Amino acid sequence: MYKVVIPGDFVSDDVNRAGEGTYVEDGKVYAVTYGVVDDKNEIRVVAFSGKYIPVMGDVVIGKIIEISFPYWIVDIASPYEARLHMSEVAMRAEKRVEFGNMSAYLDFDDLVAVKVINVDAMMRIDLALQEDLDIGSEGRLIEISYTKVPRIIGRKGSMIRMLKEKCKCFIFVAKNGRIWIKGKSEDMKLAFEVILMITTEAHTSGLTDRVAEFLDSSRQKVKKR
Amino acid sequence: MKKGEEIEFIKDGKRLDGRTFDELRNIKIEVGVLERADGSCYLELGDNKVIAAVYGPREMHPRHAQDAKMAVIKFRYNMAPFSVDDRKRPGPDRRSVEISKVSREAFEPVIMREYYPKAAIEVYVEILQSDAGTRTAGINAASVALADAGIPMKDLVSSIAVGKVGGEVVLDLNAVEDNYGEADMPIAMIARKNTITALQMDGRLTKDEFGRGLKLAMNACHQIYELQRTALIERYNKRESVKFEEREA
Known part of the structure; x- marks a missing residue:
């Protein structure tokens, strides 16, 4: 208890x-x-609640909010803005990334999966692109409190494994409480509902079982239709 | 009631509203009433109705007011135009600016400001209905709202006023007692440690009366602390399942 x-x-x-x-x-x-x-x-x-504070090594989903050469300023759902250096993109860019053409690679409101590589005492945050994760134009973004992230993942990843399997979606849960879902539209809808359910019942016990039940019953409903 | 008219404040050891000298008005606390705020609380203290909302920690604007070592607390006490008998002219005035300042300072010793350098923690207290002691009601509500927002704090702050009416030291003045009484002294404190974080006084008290008033207020703050505490704990017990499963991952 x-x-x-x-x-x-x-x-x-x-x-x-x-x-x-x-x-x-x-x-x-x-x-x-x-x-x-x-x-x-x-x-x-x-x-129960609170704001995400970046820690070195965390992988988070950020949104470009400003371009200020040679950095992209990234919102990472935290009280502090983070910055992504031009050279991070230069490695895989065909042309030289220069002053004035940074928006050709990453523009305002673009989403990026990034890793926190440094946080200093002044809370200046440096990011690196997480290249194996391409969260581009497709899919759906859900924002929840970062305190609920361990619940979505479950013990040794049990919850998230079940979600991925039963919703037939690609799901990426970032440390800052942003979740990326990619899949068929009805699958994404189901995943969205389940994630909402987990966040509202995060403090209760036997949640994994209840989520499994919910997933099975909603799957059957879809089949009947 | 005309000015200068004599009021009989105490009758048979009871006050105008039938309370004893050391009795609080009814207190009702509701946590998490606002969807959009990070933390919120609705509180009634007798006929006072206040709502507190907390945002943050978030980026501090204007930038020049940032503190490189710790978070800045912003506290805004505001009375609704309809909160008093005669319409209050909306917007900040001398009184509300002062109350905002003392309330903010009442929280500075408990909030772990150094956890969030350069950030701001914003507290908004709106007085919907006023019946004396709104600043204490505001502090009590803000305290619960701060906890609800997940702001790291050393403790909760509880607050209450004492005063002097009809020659007696009494607890938690109502509007009539406040307006026509002899003294009013709002106090905010960390109940668990008996540490006073804010104290103001309007009117005159003797040294002895001050001491007695302080004792009354301290006892009352312990009662209020318990109410704040139950409101917060109850919120999570209300949901169907009480047990918290072993934390995962």
């Missing part, structure tokens, strides 16, 4: 295991956000 805590709640005496979402004061561990306690390895408070 997992415990819901609010900021300032006492969580544990074990200062050495204090992890994310906690703070230590006078030799005790307290919750720093509103969420649930997880004390499997380290003591963490898993927040």
Whole structure:
């Protein structure tokens, strides 16, 4: 049974295991956000909501919001804007990427799968293109809270594997809570519904089973029609 | 009621609205009432009705007001034109600017601002109906809304006013007591630690009355803290299944 805590709640005496979402004061561990306690390895408070803060190595989906030579400024659903350097694209561009023609490669509102390669203390964020993922013109983007991402993925990827299989879609879940779906229109609709279901019931137990049930029943409905 | 008219504030040890000296008005707290805000709270304190919305952390504008080391808190207290008897002229005025400032400072000790350098955390408190003590109601609502938005905080802030009417120190003044009473003292504090984060006083109290008032307010803040806490916890227990499955991945 997992415990819901609010900021300032006492969580544990074990200062050495204090992890994310906690703070230590006078030799005790307290919750720093509103969420649930997880004390499997380290003591963490898993927040119910909040904004995505980039961490080195995360793969996220970004949107180009500005072109400012030699960078593309990318919105990554975080309080901080990130930048993608011209040279990232130059490697696979046919012509030289120059001042004035950057929009020919990536234009405003284009979506990119990018990896966070550096975050400094001033929260300047550098990105690299994730080349194996081409989220171009096709498909659909869903935006959810980044706190729900582990739930969509499931334990060792169980949930996402099931989703991909049963919805017959290509699904890419980015760390910042943006989800890319590519597939047939009705398949995408089903995937969208299921993801919505997972986010609203993220805090409940036996979710994977319920999602499986939901998927099977909606599949049968489609067949009957 | 005419000005200068004598009011009998205390009758048989009871106040005008039948409360005892140390009794709070009814408090109702609802969490997550706004779809678009990152966190929100609707709160009623007697006849006060306030709504608080929290956005962020998000990029701070204007840029020159950014703080390279920590997040900036923006707090806006605003009264709706229809919140009082005579229509209030809309927009910020001397009073609301002051209340916004003291409320913001009441939260500065608890919010983990250094987690989000250069960002802004925005709190909007709208007073829909006013009946004295709106700033305390606003702080209580903002506190819950901040938690709902997932803002990292050391603790919740609870707030209440004490005052003096008819020669007695009483808790949580209503509009009549506030307007015609002798003193009014709103207090915001971290209940769990008994740390005061905001204190203002209007009118006069003796040293002894101040001490008694403070004690009343501290007790009340503990009660309010419990209400804020239950409102937040209940929100997640309400949904059909209570148990949280083992966290995955």
